Amino acid sequence: MRRIEIGRIGKSYGLEGGLKFRGEAVIFDLERVYLEGLGYRAVEAVEEHNREIILYLAGVRSRQEAESLVGLRVYADQADLPPLEEGAYYYFELIGRPVFVGSELFGEVVDILDGPQDLLVIRPKGSSLRAQHKTHLVPLQAPYVHLEAEAIRIEPIPGLLD
Known part of the structure; x- marks a missing residue:
């Protein structure tokens, strides 16, 4: 199974464990991601706010927990990526x-x-x-x-x- 880097965790967002996500919009289609050095986490929600992607992951409930993830690389399993239309490429x-x-x-x-x-x-x-x-x-x-x-x-x- 091949993991593909799709982005990085940015700053924390709000008080309830939100994370700014810097990367591919494919995050909206994923049920789980792999965090560098920590393993898989379920994606609970993804929102767009003021042209930024806000990511909520299972087990991250506070600002302090979110801040501990800042800067980590985010990966998706290649098999989890949605298919693209003909002629389009990741x-x-x-x-x-x-x-x-x-x-x-x-x-x-x-x-x-x-x-x-x-x-x-x-x-x-x-x-x-x-x-x-x-x-x-x-x-x-x-x-x-x-x-x-x-x-x-x-x-x-x-x-x-x-």
Whole structure:
């Protein structure tokens, strides 16, 4: 069984054990999560308040109990994730995919940065120290980025990967 990181616990919220959740909206569809170092906890409720996700977990009833969880990574079992519509992917499924520019292998996706515009972090192929430490950021939703079943193809755009 594979666990996928879906976010982190933020600050406590309110007096009744609420937690701000920083991560994937898939939390709304889960019945349980795995907390880093603590094991599984049932999800009792998930709310949205002022554009923030508030999470209530079984066994967390006070602000003090909630504060002890701040900063922990939150995981979901891959089997618990809801299916996506055709052509959609979870971000973890994109990590490790080869990236082609035109028909040439350029590198692979090593991470995805969430933000107003999600960015693919691409490490170019090569064994030199420079290649191992250099990365390129490419907007995931850009019209020149094409997600395919086994690879990501980027149309050659001048200056994008220089």
